[in-house]
Amino acid sequence: MLAYAAAYAGRGQTWMTVCRAKLAEQDAELLGGAARSFGVDRVGQVTPALIASAHHISVRYLHCLFQQDKHTVSGFLREQRLERCRAELADPAHAARSVGAIRARWGFPDAAVFGRAFKRTYGVSPGEYRKRHCGHLAPAAGVPNTAK
Template sequence: MILARFLEGLADHWEGLESTPTERLGSAAVDLSVAFLMSLAEVHEPPSSRPRRAELLEEIKAFIVRNLGEPHLSPQLIAAEHHISVRYLHLLFHHDKRTVRGFLQEQRLEHCRADLTDPSRAGRTVGVIRARWGFRDDAGFGRAFKKAYGISPGEYRKRHFQAR
């Protein structure tokens, strides 16, 4: 109903629009149409495709974990590597009740946390560890780490080694 009204309104006013708004509205029409069709596909999805979807999601997660150190790892790159659209990638993660970027950051943070408490990595700086797992800068890493664990990476490391 929403899509139909949008398309009818677009058709009624198409002639009077300039090129830039026309391109944006056309893109919005495509996005709405894809979302509508994907919702229909989910309702009518055959049960046999569900295991393949779960298998693909596990393949993608394994790919992400193998490539955590790549700072340019993104949904676009991940989708391209698996020959799927970015929209479908997001849909796969949506069924898993998470986001692609959220999973990526969660994995990077967990690997950093493990390295910060690893005695064999005690000589490495926090900056070296964050870069190893794909975080591009200290400030962004520090904010993300503190949000996830309630403490800065340096303080986390310090407390861990003091407790030993």
């Protein structure tokens, strides 16, 4: 840290200013990356409070870390949940699972909210997306869903 501060001290910055900036940068990279990986791994059940608690930081500080990247924690989690839904809708291994089961699995209990968010993000409804990517494998209407 001292070498880093010394290198920048000649640019009109004080040692303390440079150290604080470097610590903040390292902290944001470390905790922001950890929070993001935690959110991706358990994105269906995760909340900002759960992420903050797992990394021994306050919820407010977690929000500050994401704000530096012009994101919100909730927005990031929603993006990740939508991406997981999109991936499963296109994956033939999940063709027997209904759209409703997939959306519920990834934390979207309301079909209308999920449908609007999916269409806003990907330009088509979840059902249409599935038809385009594995339509020949999707369960027929009225067939009970046996996938759990």
